[in-house]
Amino acid sequence: MIEVRDVRKSFGAQQVLKGISTVFEAGKNNLIIGKSGSGKTVLLKCIVGLLTPTDGHIFFDGKDYVAMNMADKVDIRRELGMLFQGGALFDSLTVEENVRFPLDMFTKMSMSDKKDRVNEVLKRVNLVNANNKFPSQLSGGMQKRTGIARAIVMNPKYLFCDEPNSGLDPQTSIVIDELIMEITEEYQITTITNTHDMNSVITNGDKILFLHEGSKHWEGDKVSLFESDNKELIDFIFASDFLKEARDARHDKLIAKLSK
Amino acid sequence: MAEYIHASGGPIFHIGRYILMIKRCFTRPERAAMYWKETLRQMSNIGVGSVMIIILISFFIGAVSTVQFAYNLSGSMVPMYYVGYIVKESLILELAPTISGLILAGKVGSNLSSELGTMRLTEQIDALEIMGVNTISYLIGPKLAAAITMVPILVIISTITGIIGGLIAGDLTGYVSSTDFTQGVLMSFVAKNIYIMLTKAAVFGFLLTSISCYQGFYSYGSSIEIGKASTRAVVLSSIMVLVADFILAWLLLN
Numbered sequence: 001m002i003e004v005r006d007v008r009k010s011f012g013a014q015q016v017l018k019g020i021s022t023v024f025e026a027g028k029n030n031l032i033i034g035k036s037g038s039g040k041t042v043l044l045k046c047i048v049g050l051l052t053p054t055d056g057h058i059f060f061d062g063k064d065y066v067a068m069n070m071a072d073k074v075d076i077r078r079e080l081g082m083l084f085q086g087g088a089l090f091d092s093l094t095v096e097e098n099v100r101f102p103l104d105m106f107t108k109m110s111m112s113d114k115k116d117r118v119n120e121v122l123k124r125v126n127l128v129n130a131n132n133k134f135p136s137q138l139s140g141g142m143q144k145r146t147g148i149a150r151a152i153v154m155n156p157k158y159l160f161c162d163e164p165n166s167g168l169d170p171q172t173s174i175v176i177d178e179l180i181m182e183i184t185e186e187y188q189i190t191t192i193t194n195t196h197d198m199n200s201v202i203t204n205g206d207k208i209l210f211l212h213e214g215s216k217h218w219e220g221d222k223v224s225l226f227e228s229d230n231k232e233l234i235d236f237i238f239a240s241d242f243l244k245e246a247r248d249a250r251h252d253k254l255i256a257k258l259s260k
Numbered sequence: 261m262a263e264y265i266h267a268s269g270g271p272i273f274h275i276g277r278y279i280l281m282i283k284r285c286f287t288r289p290e291r292a293a294m295y296w297k298e299t300l301r302q303m304s305n306i307g308v309g310s311v312m313i314i315i316l317i318s319f320f321i322g323a324v325s326t327v328q329f330a331y332n333l334s335g336s337m338v339p340m341y342y343v344g345y346i347v348k349e350s351l352i353l354e355l356a357p358t359i360s361g362l363i364l365a366g367k368v369g370s371n372l373s374s375e376l377g378t379m380r381l382t383e384q385i386d387a388l389e390i391m392g393v394n395t396i397s398y399l400i401g402p403k404l405a406a407a408i409t410m411v412p413i414l415v416i417i418s419t420i421t422g423i424i425g426g427l428i429a430g431d432l433t434g435y436v437s438s439t440d441f442t443q444g445v446l447m448s449f450v451a452k453n454i455y456i457m458l459t460k461a462a463v464f465g466f467l468l469t470s471i472s473c474y475q476g477f478y479s480y481g482s483s484i485e486i487g488k489a490s491t492r493a494v495v496l497s498s499i500m501v502l503v504a505d506f507i508l509a510w511l512l513l514n
Contacts, residue, residue, distance in 0.1 A: 048390050077392035088383040092301075102391050105291050160390075 001026050002047065002158065002190055007056035009042055016042045018214040019056070026157075027188040029181055029204050031195055034211035035236060041162065043211065044194045048080060048160055049073055060158065078106060081151030081189075083180075085163040087143035089135040089150070095122070096131035099149045106154070121149040125179060141172040145179070152183060158190045159183070165197040173197060177204050198237060201225070210236070278474050284396040285404055285470075299402035306368050306403070306469075307410030311417065313367060314360055318418040321355055322347060322425030330435030343436045344444025347426040348419075352457045356418040358505050361464035364411060365497035369472035372403060373493035376476030377486035385477070400473045404466060411465030412458045419457070456512045463504050468497040 002024040009017040016039045024030040032040045045051040047058055049065065058065045060076050068076070089098050096118055103114045122128060125145040135143060144164060151159060161180060165173035177200050184191040195201065201208060205222040210233050218230045225237065238244045269277075289295040329343045376399060379385050388395045423445060430436035436444075472493035479489035 050386055050389060074392040077390055080390055082387065082390045084383045084387060086382055088387040090384055090387075091378075091382075105294055105391065105393060 001061055002192070003057075003059040004043070004047065005057045005059070007043065007046055007053045007058065009039075009046055009051060010054045016214050017046070017053070020211070020214075020216050021056075022209050022216060022219060024190055024192050025207065026190045027185060028191070028206035029184050030190070030192045030207045030209070031201055031205045032192065032209050032211065033195060033201055033236070034217075036196075038211040039214040040194050040211050044160060044162060044192065047192065048082060049077065078154065079157040081154065081156035081159045083144065083147045083151050083159070083161040083164055085166050087135065087147045089143060089146055091135055094132050094134055095127070095138070095146050098135070098146060099153050102150065102154045117153060118149075121153050122146075124152070124183075125149045126175075140167050141176065144168065144172075144176050148176075148179060148183070152187070155187065156189060158192070161191065161193040161195075163194060163196065165195065165200060170199070173199065180204070201237065212236075274474075277478070278470070281396055281400065281474055281477070282470060284394065285401040287394055287397050289397060289401070290393060295398065295402055298398065299405050302403045302406035303410050305371070306364075306406050307413060310364060310367055310410075310414055313363060314414050314418050315421045317359065317363055318351075318356065318421040319425035321359055322351060322422030322427075323429030325350055325355065325422070326426035326430045326441070327433055327435060330430060330433075334435070339440075340436045341440040341444040341447070343430065344423075344426065344441035345447045346444070347441075348423055348445045349453065351419045351422040352453045354505075354509075356422055357415050357457050357460040357464060358501065360411065360415050360418045360461070361468060361501040361505070362498055364414070364465070365468045365472075365501055366494050368407070369468050369493045369497040370490045372469060372472040373476035373479070373490045374486060376400075376473055377479040377489050380477065380479055381481075381483065381486060396477070400470070400477065403469050403473055407465035407469035408462050411468075412461040415457060415461035456508070459512065460505065460508050463508060464501050467500045467504055471497045471500060 003022075004024075005021050007017055007020045008015065020039075020043060032043060034040045042051060046053045047065075053066055056066070060079075063072075063076070065073065065076060089095075090101065093101065096115075099118045099121060100114050103109055103117060107114070109117070118131075122131065125148050127142060127145045127149060130138065130142060130146075135146070138146065159180070164176050164180060168176065177197075180191060180193065181204055183189070193200070193204075202222055202225070205225065207221055208219065208225060209216060210218040210230070212232045218228060218233045220228065225233070228234065234244075325347050326343055329346050330340065333340065333343060376385075379399070385395050385399070388398065427438055427441045427445075430441045431438045475489040475493040475496070476486075479485050
């Protein structure tokens with residue numbers, strides 16, 4: 001579980017996060033949504049430690065990450081896995097070497113054990129026969145799968161996904177979303193996903209945090225999303241008139257389907 | 261870390277951050293084997309990858325020096341075998357380390373800066389940070405170690421190639437016979453000069469690598485910014501190589 005308590009972040013005079021508090025539960029797919037510039041990437045970077053909040057606290061299973069010394073932070077970081085928007089795969093390494101990198105760096109496993117573990121996670125993300133390919137030889141979807149494999153190879157307790165669907169076609173997006181959902185449930189990890197993809201929001205949001213101009217504007221789940229009368233949220237989710245009409249026309253059916 | 265990148269400051273800020281970066285390069289590695297593997301990769305990249313250009317340029321530097329010294333000494337009372345001696349000493353004390361330093365500032369400096377800048381832009385550095393890797397130590401430490409080891413070796417190659425270039429040029433142009441040139445080269449041997457040459461080479465290697473890595477590591481924004489960082493890396497490294505050349509000459513020759 002990750003708790004964010006009154007987190008604020010400013011860059012000079014510009015206040016990007018204005019006191020955000022929420023709890024991201026384990027075994028659930030927690031989504032952060034909001035318009036561009038609403039502060040969701042900054043919040044995610046504060047949580048993973050790439051940015052230090054100007055004020056507030058972030059607790060990883062009760063441990064205050066902001067107040068920790070660097071050595072303790074490194075211990076927490078080894079329990080994090082992160083899927084980056086562009087994959088962030090190391091160009092000079094093959095798929096296998098990319099996925100094996102955290103094992104090489106932080107474990108004393110034998111090479112055969114490491115190879116077994118790498119093959120296990122690559123199989124888990126449905127990426128077989130790509131071990132010796134370089135990132136430049138992979139499609140966008142394959143790069144994301146490699147990124148997920150690298151993120152979960154150390155059995156993390158917390159998984160962060162920054163725009164996992166960006167640059168992917170709708171079908172591949174669904175595959176990646178399903179993979180993240182399955183991994184979250186299977187390993188009972190706390191997953192926080194920063195997304196713009198409305199399909200992800202509507203189908204995968206166990207918990208949804210909606211940010212608007214740096215503040216928490218709404219939170220709930222995918223069912224309560226349809227019942228909310230929060231204007232900014234509705235305008236954001238059902239951006240076009242077509243989507244608004246579709247929502248009104250099929251409201252009850254959608255609620256029933258999502259509630260299952 | 262990322263917020264530092266967005267900060268911009270004056271020279272004091274950059275010097276301070278550069279010193280902190282160097283300090284962090286020498287922290288204990290998470291896994292020595294990984295650092296060693298990376299150091300070997302960088303030794304190949306910086307050292308082996310630069311051998312041909314160093315040989316090519318040093319050969320002609322030696323050749324041109326021979327022709328010019330021979331031209332200046334012709335008609336004087338100084339015996340022509342002195343050309344070999346002067347070329348050798350010039351190469352050891354000044355030309356080989358400084359020219360190699362400047363060539364490497366261009367070739368290796370821009371390469372290192374672009375590599376780290378691209379890693380920053382594509383979030384590879386963030387990925388390492390999140391894994392808990394000391395990014396400065398892992399990404400810059402092996403490059404520094406490789407440069408401090410390989411640049412002196414390249415300078416030795418440069419000196420030998422320069423002398424060979426001089427020998428061949430002297431003979432081909434007819435200014436100095438190969439016998440006279442060789443006699444001049446073998447005329448005296450001052451061990452201190454070799455020590456000065458290697459010290460210069462190691463210092464230049466350290467400077468051009470650390471400055472280029474600093475520029476690349478702290479670049480941000482877009483590909484345009486990476487290009488600018490690469491240019492700054494080459495310009496600053498070249499200037500600092502020349503400044504260090506003067507300071508070392510002053511200190512070591514006194």
